[in-house]
Amino acid sequence: MIGRLRSGQGPTLLVATIASAFGVALLQVTGYLGSAMRADDVTGSSGTAALMLAIVAWVFIVIAVYVSGIVTANTVATVVAGRTRQIALLRLLGSTARAQRGAIAREGLAIGAIGAVLGLVVGTLVAIGLAEWAAAADVLPRVDHAWADPVVLSPAIVAVLITWLAAWAGSRRVLAVRPSEALGNAAARSQEELAGRRGRTATAATLATVGTLLLLLGVALGLVTPLGVLVGLLGGVLSFTGIVLGAHVVMPPILRLVGRALGTSPSARLAAENAVRHPERSSRMTIGLVIGVTLVTMFAVAMESYRDLLFAATEDRPDLRAGIEQMVSATVAVFGILVGFSALIAAVGLVNTLSLSVLQRTRELGLLRALGFERRQLRAMVLAESTALTAAATVTGLVLGTFYGWAGAQSLLGSVQGEPLVILPSIPWGVVGVLIVAAGVLTLVASLAPSRRATAVSPVAALAIE
Amino acid sequence: MEIQPSDLGLVARVAGLGKHYGTGAGAVTALEDVSLGLRRGEFTAIMGPSGSGKSTLMHIMAGLDSATTGRVWLGDTEITELPDGALTVLRRRRVGFVFQAFNLVPTLDALGNVLLPFELDGRRPTREERALIDGLVERLGLADRLRHRPHELSGGQQQRVATARALATRPDLVFADEPTGNLDSRTGREVLEILADASRTHGQSIAMVTHDPIAASHADRILFLADGRIVRDAQRTSAEEIATYMLSMERAA
Numbered sequence A: 001m002i003g004r005l006r007s008g009q010g011p012t013l014l015v016a017t018i019a020s021a022f023g024v025a026l027l028q029v030t031g032y033l034g035s036a037m038r039a040d041d042v043t044g045s046s047g048t049a050a051l052m053l054a055i056v057a058w059v060f061i062v063i064a065v066y067v068s069g070i071v072t073a074n075t076v077a078t079v080v081a082g083r084t085r086q087i088a089l090l091r092l093l094g095s096t097a098r099a100q101r102g103a104i105a106r107e108g109l110a111i112g113a114i115g116a117v118l119g120l121v122v123g124t125l126v127a128i129g130l131a132e133w134a135a136a137a138d139v140l141p142r143v144d145h146a147w148a149d150p151v152v153l154s155p156a157i158v159a160v161l162i163t164w165l166a167a168w169a170g171s172r173r174v175l176a177v178r179p180s181e182a183l184g185n186a187a188a189r190s191q192e193e194l195a196g197r198r199g200r201t202a203t204a205a206t207l208a209t210v211g212t213l214l215l216l217l218g219v220a221l222g223l224v225t226p227l228g229v230l231v232g233l234l235g236g237v238l239s240f241t242g243i244v245l246g247a248h249v250v251m252p253p254i255l256r257l258v259g260r261a262l263g264t265s266p267s268a269r270l271a272a273e274n275a276v277r278h279p280e281r282s283s284r285m286t287i288g289l290v291i292g293v294t295l296v297t298m299f300a301v302a303m304e305s306y307r308d309l310l311f312a313a314t315e316d317r318p319d320l321r322a323g324i325e326q327m328v329s330a331t332v333a334v335f336g337i338l339v340g341f342s343a344l345i346a347a348v349g350l351v352n353t354l355s356l357s358v359l360q361r362t363r364e365l366g367l368l369r370a371l372g373f374e375r376r377q378l379r380a381m382v383l384a385e386s387t388a389l390t391a392a393a394t395v396t397g398l399v400l401g402t403f404y405g406w407a408g409a410q411s412l413l414g415s416v417q418g419e420p421l422v423i424l425p426s427i428p429w430g431v432v433g434v435l436i437v438a439a440g441v442l443t444l445v446a447s448l449a450p451s452r453r454a455t456a457v458s459p460v461a462a463l464a465i466e
Numbered sequence B: 001m002e003i004q005p006s007d008l009g010l011v012a013r014v015a016g017l018g019k020h021y022g023t024g025a026g027a028v029t030a031l032e033d034v035s036l037g038l039r040r041g042e043f044t045a046i047m048g049p050s051g052s053g054k055s056t057l058m059h060i061m062a063g064l065d066s067a068t069t070g071r072v073w074l075g076d077t078e079i080t081e082l083p084d085g086a087l088t089v090l091r092r093r094r095v096g097f098v099f100q101a102f103n104l105v106p107t108l109d110a111l112g113n114v115l116l117p118f119e120l121d122g123r124r125p126t127r128e129e130r131a132l133i134d135g136l137v138e139r140l141g142l143a144d145r146l147r148h149r150p151h152e153l154s155g156g157q158q159q160r161v162a163t164a165r166a167l168a169t170r171p172d173l174v175f176a177d178e179p180t181g182n183l184d185s186r187t188g189r190e191v192l193e194i195l196a197d198a199s200r201t202h203g204q205s206i207a208m209v210t211h212d213p214i215a216a217s218h219a220d221r222i223l224f225l226a227d228g229r230i231v232r233d234a235q236r237t238s239a240e241e242i243a244t245y246m247l248s249m250e251r252a253a
């Protein structure tokens, strides 16, 4: 029974497939570029360049895999939370918690393996397609390349392992289910979920503090040497890791704040409460998006600041500007697409988890209908809940990204004019606009299925005794 | 001109009501040709063995479910064919509910739950309603629990909050489906006394589904259902008499 978590696990397969396909495609493309460079090696530096490319590729793969791990763990945890009664009944009948957890983890392994293989095929086909296109469009010369490089297996293997691990981590709640919960009604226990997280919170706080201090040090050093950016980079990585690790502390207050901004109608107020009723779940639902939005914004802000600086320096050479503009937009676009895959994975997770959360609230929705909630109000409630989640993630990402982007630009470029220069963050409105529109689309998409389910609930459901 | 239910002193009425589930061999008849009127200001108990159609009758009279045949009125409004939106507003303004379990919205505190029907209607309680609520809260011993969430309350306290919510809007009719089913006998009696008192002192009309003779003995009138039909319509009587009748019904079955 509990071994079959299939309902709600389709998205887990999708997530594993996207992560694997993305990693495989990226390594295939990198490998192909390596072949192209070797074929046309005038400087003799193709080896170093290929290595650099591979390192950059792995940075993006790690981000995507990390986000997919969070998403999968959250999906499994949500499914498990909705099955407390069933798990408790099995426990009551004599099944051990370990056996049940083991079954979930094995299923994660199986789903991960299927996703990895699918990803291997899809990723390789995409890379071959891109190479064909590049050759046909004369972007790259046609070169011989061995697509069956064993290296490309690595992201697929990582995807399997991470899905397995995430299923294991996400099913931890199984151990906490008491057999007696099969008898009583399992009340909300979100408070309990938060207990015992002291260690993680302390680590997160330490990382965030030390990281921020280093980042500021990097900014200060950057006023005299471009090497300040290295200190800043370390500080940025540490502090952002702290924020992601401490998402369960950082996100709920933001969700509450955003929730309050939704208004005081009953739909909005209930939606605001719903968005934080499982703080841990909401944090994990949103943090993947925060990562994506932060990285894209950071990069765009840094590039925009760089562009403004270059523009200022070339005031008497307007002929150079078109080239600069093109270089900046191309870099931001490539980066945006690469990070975009992580954001896509996070979005799949958000859509699925919101859907599951609403599904688990059938009786409550029936109660609301009995008490006089109109269908329209239920739809508004689900939409507001979805809005609270995406808006909190987007706003957080935009603020963090702007700060990190500015810090990066300042620490790298603060000394280029020979005297300390204060760089004001330049906001890339185009990118910000795209992010906000994407968040809006995600909000609507995420609310579609749950809102259809919610309005289909009959009020009689609330009166029925399970 | 048709005679309106209110002309007869009725707060709700059904005529020739039937409810069938499914078709063919698996068809179930939950209600068959039921006609009855609930009198304004009365506390009516609906009794009968399990599966006799009590809940189905209540759901249809409260506008939560639709009839297969027959007609249904709430006050002078015929609700038989009313569309979902109008039914929803009608429930919100004119009906109160107490269920056996899962009565409260878990994310709202006790006071939030009591005030929810007003909020859904986009208004605040009037001064009189506020006084009524304060009185209920006081009498139900909930004064120091208003800021607690449902999971911080005992079953009895939750049911008292639900009762306060159902009575607060002074609805035409309060429906209660096994309101004491999940409670021990002492807390159950408290809830029943509150309902009976609301009917006695405020003329609140109440329809309560129950299979507990003690619960039914608090009511002014007792309707007995068996196999989807009304088999007896009795005035207030003792728990012993009710229990004896129930036993004879079950023996006859």
Ligand SMILES: Nc1ncnc2c1ncn2[C@@H]1O[C@H](COP(=O)(O)OP(=O)(O)O)[C@@H](O)[C@H]1O
Pocket: B021, B022, B028, B029, B030, B048, B049, B050, B051, B052, B053, B054, B055, B056, B057
């Ligand atoms: N949704 C349904 N589908 C099929 N049969 C139903 C449904 N709801 C109730 N019934 C049947 O209708 C009859 C009356 O049910 P109900 O009104 O719940 O009885 P009571 O509340 O008196 O126990 C029962 O035989 C029950 O099985």
Ligand SMILES: [Mg+2]
Pocket: B054, B055, B056
């Ligand atoms: Mg019933």
